[in-house]
Amino acid sequence: MKLNKLLWVLLVAIFALSGCSEDEATDGLNAGQNAASGINDASTSGLNGASTLSGMAGAGYTGVTGNNSFLGPEFTDPNNPLSRSTIYFMLDSSEVQPDFIQVINAHAKYLVAHPNQKLTLEGHADERGSPEYNIALGDQRAKAVAGMMKAQGVSDGQLTLISYGEEKPAVFGSDEGSYERNRRAELSYQR
Amino acid sequence: MNFLKKILMLGMLVAFAPLSQAELTIDITESSDSGTPVAVVPFASSGAPVDVSSVINADLARSGYFKMLAEQTMRSRPSSASAVQFPEWQALNQNYLVVGQVGGGAGGQYNVQFQLLDVLKSSQLLGYQMNSSAADLRRTAHQIADMIFEKLTGKKGAFSGRIAYVTNNKQQSQLQVADTDGFNPQTIASSQEPLMSPSWSPDKSKMAYVSFERKTAAIYVQILATGQRKRVAEFPGINGAPAWSPDGNKLALTLSKDGSPDIYTLNLMTGALTKLTKSYSIDTEPVWSPDGGSIVFTSDRGGKPQLYKVSSTGGGETRITFSGDYNARASFSPDGKSIAMVHGNGGDYRIGVMDVGSKSINVLTTGPADESPSFAPNGTMVLYATKKGGTAYLSAVSLDGKMQQKLAFSNGGVREPAWAP
Numbered sequence: 001m002k003l004n005k006l007l008w009v010l011l012v013a014i015f016a017l018s019g020c021s022e023d024e025a026t027d028g029l030n031a032g033q034n035a036a037s038g039i040n041d042a043s044t045s046g047l048n049g050a051s052t053l054s055g056m057a058g059a060g061y062t063g064v065t066g067n068n069s070f071l072g073p074e075f076t077d078p079n080n081p082l083s084r085s086t087i088y089f090m091l092d093s094s095e096v097q098p099d100f101i102q103v104i105n106a107h108a109k110y111l112v113a114h115p116n117q118k119l120t121l122e123g124h125a126d127e128r129g130s131p132e133y134n135i136a137l138g139d140q141r142a143k144a145v146a147g148m149m150k151a152q153g154v155s156d157g158q159l160t161l162i163s164y165g166e167e168k169p170a171v172f173g174s175d176e177g178s179y180e181r182n183r184r185a186e187l188s189y190q191r
Numbered sequence: 192m193n194f195l196k197k198i199l200m201l202g203m204l205v206a207f208a209p210l211s212q213a214e215l216t217i218d219i220t221e222s223s224d225s226g227t228p229v230a231v232v233p234f235a236s237s238g239a240p241v242d243v244s245s246v247i248n249a250d251l252a253r254s255g256y257f258k259m260l261a262e263q264t265m266r267s268r269p270s271s272a273s274a275v276q277f278p279e280w281q282a283l284n285q286n287y288l289v290v291g292q293v294g295g296g297a298g299g300q301y302n303v304q305f306q307l308l309d310v311l312k313s314s315q316l317l318g319y320q321m322n323s324s325a326a327d328l329r330r331t332a333h334q335i336a337d338m339i340f341e342k343l344t345g346k347k348g349a350f351s352g353r354i355a356y357v358t359n360n361k362q363q364s365q366l367q368v369a370d371t372d373g374f375n376p377q378t379i380a381s382s383q384e385p386l387m388s389p390s391w392s393p394d395k396s397k398m399a400y401v402s403f404e405r406k407t408a409a410i411y412v413q414i415l416a417t418g419q420r421k422r423v424a425e426f427p428g429i430n431g432a433p434a435w436s437p438d439g440n441k442l443a444l445t446l447s448k449d450g451s452p453d454i455y456t457l458n459l460m461t462g463a464l465t466k467l468t469k470s471y472s473i474d475t476e477p478v479w480s481p482d483g484g485s486i487v488f489t490s491d492r493g494g495k496p497q498l499y500k501v502s503s504t505g506g507g508e509t510r511i512t513f514s515g516d517y518n519a520r521a522s523f524s525p526d527g528k529s530i531a532m533v534h535g536n537g538g539d540y541r542i543g544v545m546d547v548g549s550k551s552i553n554v555l556t557t558g559p560a561d562e563s564p565s566f567a568p569n570g571t572m573v574l575y576a577t578k579k580g581g582t583a584y585l586s587a588v589s590l591d592g593k594m595q596q597k598l599a600f601s602n603g604g605v606r607e608p609a610w611a612p
Contacts, residue, residue: 091538092495092517127578129540130520130533130562131607132388132432132445133489133496135408136452136473139429143450162407163429167364167385174560174581 068189071117081106085187086170087145088180091126094140096148104145107187108152115155118190121145123163124170126179131165138163141185160190218597225593227343230260230285235270235292239301241328243293243335247305249372250336250350253587254571255594256343260285272306277313285310289339299325303332307339317342329374349567353611354574355379355389355398356585360603366400368415371610373598379413380420389609390433390442399423399433399442410444412459423457432476436483436503443467443477443486443503454488454501467505476520479503481527487511489519498532512545514552520563524570525612529590531564531573542575544590555592565610576606 067085068075074082085107087100096104111117123138142161149159171178229251234244252259260283269275270292280288291305300322307317317338323331330351337348350371358365364386369376380386384403391398392412399412408430413420424430428447435442442457454468454477468474472492479486483503490499496519498512512518517535524531527547534543534554541558545551560578567574567587572594574587583604587596598605 092491128538128560129496129517129535130476130489132476133473133519135387135429135431136445136447136475139447139452140473161428162403164385164403165387167359167387167403172361172581174578 068187070191071189082110087141087185087187089141089183089185091179091183092129092137094137094144096144101148104148105152108149108154111149111154111158112152115158118158118160119149120160120162120188120190122168122186122188123161123165124168124182124184124186125166126182127166127169127174128179131167135163135165135167138165138185141183145185145187218599224258226256226258227287228260228285229257229287229289229343230265230280230283231289232265232268232270232291233262234290234303234305235268237294238296239293239328240325241332243303243328243332244289244291246329246332246372247289247336247339250333250348251339253372253594253596254340254350255589255591256340256571271304272308272315272318275308277308277310280310287316287343291335293328295322301325301328303328303335305335307342329370333370333372346571347569349569349571349610352568353395354565354585354608355391355611356576356605356608357386357389358600358603358605359385359583366398368398379415379418380411388432388607390435391609391611392435393437393439393612395611399435401431401433410442412442423459428452429475434478434486436479437481438483443479443488445475445477454486456486456503465505467501467503468508474499478521478523481523481525487521487523487530489521498530511547511550512552513550515543518543518552522564522566522573524566525568526570529566529570531566531575533562533564542573542588544573553592555588555590556586556595561586563607565608567610568612574608574610576608578604 074080077083081103084103087096087103111119121142123142125134125137142163146159146161169182170184171181231244231248248259251257264283266279269290271290275288275290288308288310289305293301293303295302302320302322304320306315309316321331333351336350340348352371353368354371355368358367363381363383365378365381366386366389367376367378379398382402382404387401389398389400397412397414399410401408401410407425409422409425410430410433411420412423424444426446426448429445429452431445433442433444440458440460442459444455444457445452446455451471452473452475453466454474456465456467467486470490470492472490474488474490476489477486485500486503487498487500489496495516497510498518498521499508499510501508515534515536519533522531530545530547532543532545534541534552539559540561541554542556542561542564543552543554555573561575563576565574572587572589574585576583577586583606584600585598585605585608
């Protein structure tokens with residue numbers, strides 16, 4: 001029993017110690033004996049999350065958001081196209097499918113009627129293929145939706161576009177069903 | 192006190208196992224039977240913290256060039272050439288023998304000696320003595336493997352190099368740098384938003400990468416030694432796929448600020464931005480030819496993603512891949528004679544290597560989700576990312592496709608490897 005207690009104290013101490021040293025140790029790259037390789041001693045402060053990566057307060061992975069309900073009951077009424085906030089795409093395509101035209105039109109109409117309201121269009125891709133190519137594909141998808149909205153009078157200033165490519169899947173899975181749900185553009189109104 | 196120490200050690204094991212930075216582990220999944228037979232005799236050592244000879248043995252084994260003799264087959268364990276009975280190793284059909292010892296240890300300073308012996312000629316090919324701190328013992332072992340590799344193949348070894356990669360779990364994206372065998376991983380950036388596309392500067396002192404930490408895409412250049420960094424591109428839309436010019440003065444990158452994604456170069460000295468492509472389709476994933484004269488990139492201007500080439504000062508755009516319905520994410524071999532790429536057919540993505548001269552593509556991997564190829568600095572292997580059974584991991588394949596090794600991560604996925612030049 002005594003030994004157990006001692007072990008616990010030690011464990012806690014080690015736990016705490018390792019917690020501190022980990023943060024400092026990951027600052028830069030340690031010097032190997034290969035100073036010539038260009039990776040030098042980094043005992044001083046290097047990049048570390050909190051201080052230099054400010055402004056990344058974590059929303060984490062959102063998945064299929066679609067949560068625009070704060071704008072009113074029409075955004076939660078399943079019979080209203082405004083309740084739908086995800087546009088899905090075919091493989092390697094940024095062409096808007098006929099099913100989603102009504103949804104995009106409804107949001108465009110809402111934005112025209114509410115010129116101070118801003119919308120973020122997030123483009124996404126499934127995990128297959130190259131990550132940066134998928135960023136480009138997500139960009140094209142967000143732009144396809146934006147283009148349709150602008151054609152209906154939505155102003156540039158109301159839309160913010162960003163592509164996450166395959167980096168923020170709605171569903172974690174490597175099957176056709178997951179791929180389909182990940183090839184998408186998400187519409188999120190800004191609060 | 193000794194007892195206390197033991198408990199402390201036990202405590203460390205228990206406490207560290209789940210806590211410590213997850214490390215990569217290597218499994219050789221396919222090995223070559225046709226390699227040159229080499230025996231690495233376990234080095235004589237008194238309490239060195241690293242098993243130097245087993246690091247050397249593992250490096251040589253995963254190169255694909257050698258067939259390593261199993262330790263239990265050895266009949267003696269000489270630690271220097273003078274103790275070697277050559278007929279004994281000849282009888283075991285060995286061509287080469289590595290013997291050595293690790294001495295010292297006082298004050299954490301070690302002395303590593305090794306000899307590479309030609310078994311058939313009963314002669315010495317290499318013999319060195321190296322000093323190493325305890326912390327550098329693994330690095331020293333990798334350097335010895337490099338020296339042996341170069342002596343026996345005529346090609347530079349790549350074992351003492353480094354790799355960068357991105358790890359992801361649902362909470363965090365981390366950009367890490369580790370030894371080529373996955374040891375000594377160090378996090379150089381982490382964010383709750385995605386980090387992508389690490390690219391080493393030619394002198395290995397800096398890393399360019401993409402970060403979404405500000406909820407927009409931006410490209411950063413970070414000095415590895417200090418951790419200091421600079422945001423070099425944050426235009427509206429895509430800021431992606433940074434790639435260093437061979438002289439280290441420019442980045443090629445993808446921007447979509449004018450509409451569709453296009454290839455640009457950014458002069459890091461002057462900040463001057465030059466637009467190289469102007470198509471209405473996707474142009475991305477630029478990579479410089481080793482002579483700096485041209486940039487190869489991915490474009491879907493022909494309907495499907497294929498590789499194209501453009502002069503690094505603009506102009507002369509030509510398509511360079513023609514077989515397969517998806518060719519993307521080029522990586523040049525250091526001699527510029529080959530290009531590794533993601534080669535896709537019908538939703539199956541593999542790593543292919545194209546001979547630049549003949550344009551023929553040799554498919555090295557079995558798919559179906561292989562991506563992000565990166566050549567080893569000696570051109571003998573390609574490191575890439577793949578996914579099986581829901582787990583994303585790294586894999587390395589020799590250029591003849593015979594040698595495959597898996598670098599798995601103990602928790603979460605690992606992607607986008609970049610082998611330091």
